Amino acid sequence: MAYEFEEVLETIRMTEIEHFDIRTVTLGISLRDCVDRNLEITKQKIYDKIIKYGKYHVEYAKQVEAEYGVSIANKRVAVTPISIPFDNYKMEDFIEIAKILDKAAEDIGIDYIGGFAALVQKGFTNGEREMIKAIPYALSQTKRVCANVNVASTKAGINMDAINIMSEVILSLAEKTKDEGSIGCAKLVVYCNVPEDNPFIAGAFHGISEPEVVLNVGISGPGVVFDAVKEAGRCDLNTLAEKIKKTAFKITRAGELIGNKVAEKHGIPFGIVDVSLAPTPAEGDSIGDILKAMGVEDVGAPGTTAALAMLNDCVKKAGLMASSSVGGLSGAFIPISEDRAMINAVAKGHLSIEKLEAMTAVCSVGLDMIAVAGDTPATTIAGIIADECAIGMINDKATAVRIIPIYGKKVGEVYDYGGLLGEAPVMPVSKLSSENFVLRGGKIPAPTRSLTN
Amino acid sequence: MRISEEEIRKIALRAIEELGNKATPDMVREVVQKSFTKLGTMPEGYSEKDISTGRIILTSFGFNQPGIIATITKTLSDAKIDIKDLSQKIMDEFYTMIMLIDISNSPKDLKELQEDMAKCAENLKVKIFIQHEDLFRYMHRI
Numbered sequence: 001m002a003y004e005f006e007e008v009l010e011t012i013r014m015t016e017i018e019h020f021d022i023r024t025v026t027l028g029i030s031l032r033d034c035v036d037r038n039l040e041i042t043k044q045k046i047y048d049k050i051i052k053y054g055k056y057h058v059e060y061a062k063q064v065e066a067e068y069g070v071s072i073a074n075k076r077v078a079v080t081p082i083s084i085p086f087d088n089y090k091m092e093d094f095i096e097i098a099k100i101l102d103k104a105a106e107d108i109g110i111d112y113i114g115g116f117a118a119l120v121q122k123g124f125t126n127g128e129r130e131m132i133k134a135i136p137y138a139l140s141q142t143k144r145v146c147a148n149v150n151v152a153s154t155k156a157g158i159n160m161d162a163i164n165i166m167s168e169v170i171l172s173l174a175e176k177t178k179d180e181g182s183i184g185c186a187k188l189v190v191y192c193n194v195p196e197d198n199p200f201i202a203g204a205f206h207g208i209s210e211p212e213v214v215l216n217v218g219i220s221g222p223g224v225v226f227d228a229v230k231e232a233g234r235c236d237l238n239t240l241a242e243k244i245k246k247t248a249f250k251i252t253r254a255g256e257l258i259g260n261k262v263a264e265k266h267g268i269p270f271g272i273v274d275v276s277l278a279p280t281p282a283e284g285d286s287i288g289d290i291l292k293a294m295g296v297e298d299v300g301a302p303g304t305t306a307a308l309a310m311l312n313d314c315v316k317k318a319g320l321m322a323s324s325s326v327g328g329l330s331g332a333f334i335p336i337s338e339d340r341a342m343i344n345a346v347a348k349g350h351l352s353i354e355k356l357e358a359m360t361a362v363c364s365v366g367l368d369m370i371a372v373a374g375d376t377p378a379t380t381i382a383g384i385i386a387d388e389c390a391i392g393m394i395n396d397k398a399t400a401v402r403i404i405p406i407y408g409k410k411v412g413e414v415y416d417y418g419g420l421l422g423e424a425p426v427m428p429v430s431k432l433s434s435e436n437f438v439l440r441g442g443k444i445p446a447p448t449r450s451l452t453n
Numbered sequence: 454m455r456i457s458e459e460e461i462r463k464i465a466l467r468a469i470e471e472l473g474n475k476a477t478p479d480m481v482r483e484v485v486q487k488s489f490t491k492l493g494t495m496p497e498g499y500s501e502k503d504i505s506t507g508r509i510i511l512t513s514f515g516f517n518q519p520g521i522i523a524t525i526t527k528t529l530s531d532a533k534i535d536i537k538d539l540s541q542k543i544m545d546e547f548y549t550m551i552m553l554i555d556i557s558n559s560p561k562d563l564k565e566l567q568e569d570m571a572k573c574a575e576n577l578k579v580k581i582f583i584q585h586e587d588l589f590r591y592m593h594r595i
Contacts, residue, residue, distance in 0.1 A: 002586075003510070005540060007593040008551045012512050012582055067563055069584035253591040 087127030192392030274328030275319030288341025331364020383434030507557030515579030
């Protein structure tokens with residue numbers, strides 16, 4: 001036989017039992033040629049272009065799923081950050097653009113579309129100000145549109161004015177979607193060092209250096225890594241690292257194959273594989289469980305950050321070996337509400353925002369899907385975002401904040417969003433004030449790259 | 454569907470050979486269409502056969518009982534599918550079978566085969582997975 005018995009069974013086990021799936025195939029579409037002085041013509045151009053390239057996106061992905069027996073959980077679309085081509089528009093116009101994106105997404109049969117985005121780490125254009133003002137309305141009046149705003153980078157520093165505006169936007173969005181547990185905030189990410197080719201919603205957009213149209217893939221597979229760690233038993237950390245790398249290598253290879261095949265069907269270039277471990281609320285599909293299998297009693301125990309750092313690094317190393325086109329966020333995601341073990345750790349009081357923040361210094365993204373009380377002051381949210389940006393800026397990595405101040409909810413309560421968003425326990429936040437710091441405004445200057453102590 | 458340059462060259466040469474000097478656009482179209490059909494693909498629309506090779510891995514497992522392999526191989530032979538390799542293991546009441554099959558000469562495509570096998574699996578109360586070989590090659594061979 002060309003393949004060992006065990007090899008074939010290993011693949012079947014991964015796809016059938018351990019929840020290995022391709023998390024997302026994301027079609028990136030440039031909207032830079034869709035601008036017109038007349039808003040109605042612009043809207044038509046946007047709609048036509050998304051339909052033109054995206055019409056068969058779901059269909060092609062399903063065909064590839066069937067051929068290889070690997071399920072593709074999400075089929076999505078990312079577009080050019082809309083503040084760039086449509087910079088001359090006003091707030092009301094941006095809301096209209098969000099609505100047409102929503103309609104196009106619905107018509108091609110996808111659940112989310114990313115790219116209601118702006119890059120303001122160094123400052124705002126007039127259009128960007130208008131677009132950011134539009135976010136609470138746009139996301140509360142649409143279902144599928146996701147927004148992200150980059151407010152800091154290692155090269156530009158941290159734009160505190162942008163952070164202050166974003167924390168007001170988050171609270172306003174929470175209030176506007178209060179009937180559904182402030183779900184609007186789950187569709188809004190505030191970034192530092194945003195990657196331009198990330199296929200994962202809600203932070204996906206089609207970067208300005210990307211081609212006309214491209215297909216990016218985000219893999220997943222915490223379940224597969226979890227089983228590998230369990231199987232490794234009581235070995236030393238070097239052996240464990242090897243085991244994780246081997247597993248991550250295999251799932252990346254599968255991801256690259258699937259991505260290439262979907263791109264081939266579209267007849268468009270294949271972009272990148274995002275080698276990420278993305279959890280879901282499903283049993284056995286959790287990053288927290290991997291950390292526990294590595295040996296910490298629960299997420300949040302001393303040693304958690306070290307375990308996560310090792311896990312993250314192994315995934316990256318294996319991914320780089322397995323594919324020549326690794327990009328996006330690539331690492332382990334540690335959202336709270338989307339990960340069963342993380343939810344439990346918060347509910348038991350084992351995991352605080354402070355510990356989570358330390359973990360984000362070594363994971364792939366940041367404070368993701370964390371719910372806080374609805375009456376959390378804007379300046380406290382700004383402080384949390386600024387802290388997270390500082391970690392990203394100094395360590396030259398992507399960090400992000402997706403925080404949900406659930407309207408009317410208090411610490412200890414839980415809101416169940418259902419589906420992939422999972423259930424969010426409201427986490428306690430320090431009552432100490434950040435006001436006099438964040439409201440100084442202005443910018444934290446870009447850091448030095450030497451004297452790195 | 455991607456067609457390699459060599460294939461295009463072959464088709465062009467065949468068209469020149471067949472038509473000589475008296476070619477009209479209609480005649481060229483006809484010859485090219487025919488050549489594409491021979492390649493097993495049509496230039497327009499999607500066909501399941503445009504996957505790189507026709508090699509498929511069929512995996513089946515469940516409780517052992519007489520007639521499992523007979524039923525599966527009968528379905529394969531009815532569809533003119535070639536079995537390249539077969540290996541199986543039985544542990545107590547539980548069996549696992551892996552087959553490497555080639556569907557390039559079959560009138561059925563992968564999707565139809567999957568539907569047939571789904572019926573087999575239901576009748577036999579076992580699990581049957583049909584996956585393209587590339588997946589295994591990508592994951593287990595560098």
